[in-house]
Amino acid sequence: MNYIVKNRKAYDKWAQTYDDWNNPHILMEHNSVLELVNPNKWEKILDAWCWTWKYSIEFFNIGADVVWCDFSEEMIMKAKLKKDKINYDIVDLSKKLPYKNWEFDKINCSQVLKHIDNINIPISEFFRVLKKWWTFTFSVTHPDRPREMYKFRKQMNFNLVIESDIFHHRFFDYIEAINSIWFKINKIKQICLNEDAKKLIEEDDYNKMVWRPEIIIFNLIK
Numbered sequence: 001m002n003y004i005v006k007n008r009k010a011y012d013k014w015a016q017t018y019d020d021w022n023n024p025h026i027l028m029e030h031n032s033v034l035e036l037v038n039p040n041k042w043e044k045i046l047d048a049w050c051w052t053w054k055y056s057i058e059f060f061n062i063g064a065d066v067v068w069c070d071f072s073e074e075m076i077m078k079a080k081l082k083k084d085k086i087n088y089d090i091v092d093l094s095k096k097l098p099y100k101n102w103e104f105d106k107i108n109c110s111q112v113l114k115h116i117d118n119i120n121i122p123i124s125e126f127f128r129v130l131k132k133w134w135t136f137t138f139s140v141t142h143p144d145r146p147r148e149m150y151k152f153r154k155q156m157n158f159n160l161v162i163e164s165d166i167f168h169h170r171f172f173d174y175i176e177a178i179n180s181i182w183f184k185i186n187k188i189k190q191i192c193l194n195e196d197a198k199k200l201i202e203e204d205d206y207n208k209m210v211w212r213p214e215i216i217i218f219n220l221i222k
């Protein structure tokens, strides 16, 4: 099965129970992503692959002109129940984006690039649709993170690692993709396992793994 079809099925399935479970990475990175995106009123922001509209709603509440997209129709159905005023598109990130050159002031893409085998495609597409001098922010699981997994206090009834294809891009893969398209790195932020994740992870595992790098966020300028 093509990996895009497999991953879409996985996220369609996860959409049914996603909101019942807290993802530590999403919790841990939240404030840092918002700080780096720095959304403002009237800015046109693409929230690329935003799951159940978490960041989109926050951008919208600030007064930004938000466009939200995802390839999972089930995610979209769930998201629409929360906020039906935001414009959305069904888009596959592994292909050319359906947006004009220089259309957006800012782009956010959190925790998605691990599902794309060739990251040069989305990164060069983000470059194309972003206005010059404006910013693109993306977060990914830290490439230096050890594969050893912690146990959750509350088990999820969905296993993303089994249900979907995940590509383990290296730090240098991101740097190469960024350099190949003339993006400039404005800021890089690393996030370690922290207090925000503590209540979700079994205590012994947390104590053993605390302060290991979990997430990296890149903030780029065109």
Ligand SMILES: C[S@@+](CC[C@H](N)C(=O)[O-])C[C@H]1O[C@@H](n2cnc3c(N)ncnc32)[C@H](O)[C@@H]1O
Pocket: 004, 007, 011, 026, 048, 049, 050, 051, 052, 054, 069, 070, 071, 072, 075, 091, 092, 093, 094, 109, 110, 111, 112, 115, 116
């Ligand atoms: C791990 S979630 C991250 C969601 C959100 N950005 C956040 O930080 O909470 C990954 C999201 O990417 C979407 N996704 C995965 N592969 C995709 C692809 N090839 N094209 C479009 N969306 C994709 C999934 O449907 C899901 O909503």
